[in-house]
Structures are given as structure tokens and as C-alpha cells.
Amino acid sequence: MPGLAYNYSGKVVLVTGSGSGIGRATALAFAQEGAWVAVSDLNEEGGLQTMEMILKNGGEATFFPCDVSNPRSIQNLVEHVEKRMGKIDSAFNNAGIEGEQALITECSEENWEKVINVNLRSIWLCMKYEISLMNKNGGGSIVNCASIAGLVGFPGIPAYVASKHGVIGLTKNAALEYAQNNIRVNAVCPGVIQTPMIDRFTRGDNAAFEQLVKSTPIGRIGKPEEIAAAVVWLCSEYASFVTGHALVADGGWISQ
Template sequence: MNHGLLPGKVVLITGASSGIGAAAAKVFAQEGATVVLAARREERLAELVDVLRDKGAEASYIVSDVSVAENAARAVDFTVSTYGRLDAAFNNAGIGGDRTPLHLMSDDVYDTIMDANVRGLWNCLRYEIAAMLENGAGSIVNNSSVGGLVAIPTAAPYVASKHAVVGFTRAAADEYAKQGIRVNAVAPGTTRSEITADWFGRNPGLEDMVNSMTPQGRTAEPEEIAAAAAWLLSDRCPFLTGTVLPVDGGFVNQ
């Protein structure tokens, strides 16, 4: 018998080709889940699925840009047609953005961030919830950010998009609680990834400055965010919905 957090659960993970999403695929599989990975980069997805299968996990992938509604629908349909149901979803797909003063931010930057972080989530929630209503139950975790809880200077569209993730989480949790669907969110602090590596590489000293603002004094590993998401998705917290869990080394509590 598997005593992990997610034994037998069929879980869809978006943005699964790198960073927190790829870490979630490994963590969820270790916790007993069957995982379906969705992202835009097929080579990365195929490599990750091979790794998971080599370790005995049940895993599949579908190439999907969830900012396009039809692609989000296909990801959910693929999951249900392959495994018979959708038990849980980790809506992780999203992007960051360069730091620019608000009055200098272009329409293109705003549109790109909002499409990825807000429209993508909107698309996923619609189709995931519809599938879970067929089951009579389900659990969803959305990936927000500490930027969804506090202000971050020179990142206005990103901050707005992550506040929107919080709003969607709370609204969906309230709307579907009586139908057996829980909706929560994680709000990561600075987390090691390709994006943050590039960001820190272009801004010497920035990582030390950010870490000095975090009580634990370090950057999170993506597996730490994934572990929190796994718990929220699991049956270990059945009375928890509509919450946004900071996973930030104490940053927002200062």
C-alpha cells in the first residue's frame, strides 16, 4: 500500500517542463500520484516523463499552452480520456517579467504577463472544475506568489496578475465548496529556477539582497514549493479551502 500524500490520485500539472512544475511532477509521483504534465516544450516533457516512468511512476504528457482555451481544454480531456478522471490539478503555468517602472511598461509586456498568468489560470479552472463536477469531488492548487500578497516595486503587471490568482482562488473555493471541490493556492517566495538564475545573473548582488529580506536567509528550492502544493492537494486537509499559503521563508510575516 502506498502511504504517500497522493496515493492513486490523477493529477494534472501545468507549466511542468521546468522549475516548480517539474519539481511537482517528481514530488507528486513520489507521493503516489499518477501525473499528467502539460507545458509548451515537448522535449523537456518527454525527458521528464521518461525519468518518472523509469522510477516506476505512472506519467504522461501533453503539449499545451494553457493561455489558449482550446489547449487547456485538450489537457483536461487528455487526462480524463487517458486515466478516466481528474482528481487534482496544480495550476503552475506562468511567467515573471523584467523589472520596469510602471510608467515605462509597454502594452506588450502587460498583455504577455496577463495572458500567461491570468487568462491561463482562468482557462484551466473552467475545464478542470467541469471535469471534477463529474466526479463529485476534486482539489486544485493555484501557484500565486508573494507578489500576490504584497507589493513588489517595478513589477506592477506581475503583481497584479498574482493578486488575480488569489482572487480566482478565493472565488472558486467559495463557489464550489458545497460540491466537493477545494481550491487553494501557494504563494512562493524567491525560488531557484531558470528564471531566477537568469535574473540573478544579470543583477549581481540581487540574490544576496533578496535573501537578506527573508528571515530564513535563503532562496527556496522548487521541491519545497511542490511539497506544500502536494499537501494542499491531498486528503490530509479536507477542511481547508480558499486559503493562500505563503511558502516564503517568513518574508510576508515581517
């Protein structure tokens, strides 16, 4: 393993949705910095692959399956990590879905409820159990995955936009509630990132993909590793005075 830039040795980090994309990149980054990583995903194949990648690189990790749409599954996840390692120092609540593309008048109740449950209710439940454990162990740091869609509107994905706006509001509220408990809570707001979600969103349409590239002032879409770097920093002691913040990493998208 390369030299460590952050002091995560002996730290326990939980990453949900770490079977691919931003979650996988973040789990790998934490492990590279010396953390023991609790890899979690509904997709067991992807989660196990992430765990194996960490182990092959000399890191430490264990995979825990979790369906964040199921409250009991989230509770079990945190309890399993506590039983295995005794604590959680940092958590990246990343699991999420984009849902169906439809205007507000055409968005189904089923789609609305599914997206809100996975993207917003799960963040509340993850924090509910993570914070309870952190309180027993003297503090910690949490980063929730929001989006630039939590800051501006995107026609055609109303449930996703509402869920991500909710994540930012919930993050700020948690930060205020637990600031005196040595628990910092922040959010990261990715722009267009090269992940399976973007592949599904563009549906293999090269023209749609190129339009996303053109819409990003920096002239390219982002890499999962660039979001991972932001999350690792937010959870580190280098960001010890940062809480309640929604960090935007979007290549300039919302500055337009």
C-alpha cells in the same frame, strides 16, 4: 519507490508548467506519492524530461504539450487527460512567466497583456475545464500558483504583481462557488525559490542574487521541493478542511 505518506494511489494529477522548477518538483512529488501524473508544459523537451524522470523512478506519467496562453490548448489538455484517464482528481495550475521588468509608466501594453494572459487568464481557463470534469467525477482539489507578489507589491514588475493578486482573488472565488461540490481550491504563494525564473530575474548578477538571499529572514532562498511539499499537502486528505486559502512559503519574507 519509498513508502507513501499520502494516499495518491489511483489518483490522477495534472501539473501545468512541469517542465522545470516548481512544476517539475511537484510532478515528481505527486508521482512519488503514487499518483498518475499528467505532465504538461509549452517546452516539450523539458516536459518529456520530467515524464522520463518519473518513469525511471517507477512512477506513472504521460506528457501533454500545452500553451496556456491559448484557450483552445488548455481545453485540449483537459480533454486529452479525460480521454486518457477518465478523470482529474487534483490539479496544480503552475505555468507562469515573470514578464519584463519596468515601472508602471514604462510597462508596455504587449507585456501587460502577455503576463495577464499567461498568469491569470490561464488560471481561470484551467479551472473552468478542470472543475467541469471534477463535477462529473464527484469532486477534486485544485492548487493555483500565486506568489508573495500576490500579497505585497514589488516595484518594477506591475503586470506580474497584478496577475498574482488576481490569482489569489480568483482562487477564493472558486473555493466559495464550488465548496458544496466537494471541490477544494487553494493557492500557494512561493517566496524566492531557486528556479530558472529567478535566474532570469537576476540576469546572472551575483550581487542581485545575494540581495535576495539577504532579504529572506530564514537566511537562504527556497527549494522547488519545498513548494512541491506544500502543494501535495494541500491536495491531500490531510488538508480536507482547507479551501480558499493562500498558503505562504517564503522563509518569512512578508512577515518583515
